[in-house]
Amino acid sequence: MQPSTGTLRPLGLDEVRLTGGFWGDRQARNAAATIPHAYEWQRRAGWLDNFRQAAAGGVTARRGREFSDSEAYKLAEAMVWEIARGADAPYRELVEVLVAAQEPDGYLNTMFGRPGQAPRYSALDWGHELYCAGFLIQAGVARLRTGVADALVAAAIRAADHVCAEFGAAGRQAVCGHPEIEMALVELYRATGTGRYLDQAQLFVDRRGQATLPDLELGRSYYQDDVPVRDRAAFAGHAVRALYLACGAVDVAVETGDDKLLAAIVRQWERTVAARTYLTGGMGSRHEGESFGEDFELPPDRAYAETCAGVASVMLSWRLLLATGEPRFADLAERTLFNVVAAGPSLDGRAFFYTNPLQQRAPGSPPDPRVPNPRATAGERVPWFDVSCCPNNIARLLASLGGYLATRDDRGLQLHQYAAGRIRAGGIELGVVTEYPWRGAVTVRVHAAPQRPWRLSLRVPAWAGEATLVTPEQTRPVSPGYAVVDRFWRPGDEVRLELPVAPRWTEPDPRIDAVRGTVAVERGPLVYCAESVDQRTAQALDAPAVDPSVPVVERRMPALGPEVVALGVAASTLAPAHAGWPYGSTGPAVAEATELVLVPYHLWANRGPATMRVWLPERRR
């Protein structure tokens, strides 16, 4: 993301390097395990062979769903970021296969337009042609941003030119059933300066909500074609579609100076965060249509909360942060990164969650490791899905995560997310030393600085209440928002932010009926959950009742990692008062006092089938 204007300017991916720690380790695992894993599965599932068949002139045995092309592009983008850091990945091999399938006029999709296939753009509602083109374009933009204009970049530009020719002002008055192309075109405009890509993105945003797509059982709200983008009250319909569209709308608004459109998306974001978002940051509660529910319709056990919706929410928060400079967007990005994005891959980086419920009532069954999983719902991560958007989206986000940590403006540098690493930008060189989120101390060391005063801003998350900032001059309390230090920095200067990461109890809004009377435990940016494998009995999570008046204790959990902090909370187990009919006039009896062990939500389901819950019923006083 490189907007040409905005309150804050992003840093380049070459200006930030993660070095170990929570996110650095995950990025390294992504490069070493997830990217090769995804490449192997795409080969094995025949999704890359679709491109080979197309290049040979006909696709007679296409495999995979209509959007499988997009997975190859997402993976190519992930590889782009990694090889730019010097990692090894089969990027050339992959790109050679992809670009060979492009038609002379720039069209590139293995599902349509050849003998025996449906004509191009004959199924805009479900065909995902522009969606796939969008990911191709984004992969090309990524490559351009690493300073290389190769065959992938040329293919992306040809694809974009083709889209503009087909869908321009004088072309088809239509949109794709799955938004995505909008932000891709704006990004290509930013990377190349070619204005028609921005014009086309604007056309797509303005055309959405004009009922150009057919009605369907789920209603046109499913693909946001029921209401014009700027007239909507909250994000609705298919969550990933809604969030990708919002990203594209922000991009268009920023580049065209359309403050009303930007304000509309901010308003929709506010309502969505206030009433349609899980404690984890997960978005989209309904399995039906993978969609947002009504306000406060946030059941923990039926949460859909697709991993891709988490990725998309981080992308949207980032755009809104750059546009406005407001810390609330970085706060939500942090919550979503630690509790949805980090929950996506398994500890070995070779299995993934698609949905992210906050309660698992029955232990999942181990997936068949040889075949793609046909279901999006599982109590366990699986190696691959028939619909594998989430693993590839995670791969490209983790590979580019350094870009989401810090920004610049005319006054100095801002740190929004805390990760061990090094930043070199505009003559400033900083080292960030931290064991966040396990420990709350973040030390920023200045290694090089320009010969003039500048401002270092450190985000204090809303959850922190009050934190402490130690500068070379003083130690002072700082409140949520940005703690700023204006001074003449010299190499060797240090600032330390101390965030209070003690465990805290969190209560839901009473309008979220599904979890009224329960509490959850958070520690720093992490949401915790109770997983059955840690409890004294397998039934301990069926009817627990916790006592928040007893202090939460911290424990080690070496099985999940030497750095991991687990928690213990005082609880009772309730015994049902009735058998054979789960209702009656007398309440349950207290069966036994116990302690519930809690682990970070993002680490659950790494130790075999288990039940799990985030929200814990509170014992009635």
Ligand SMILES: [Zn+2]
């Ligand atoms: Zn997905």
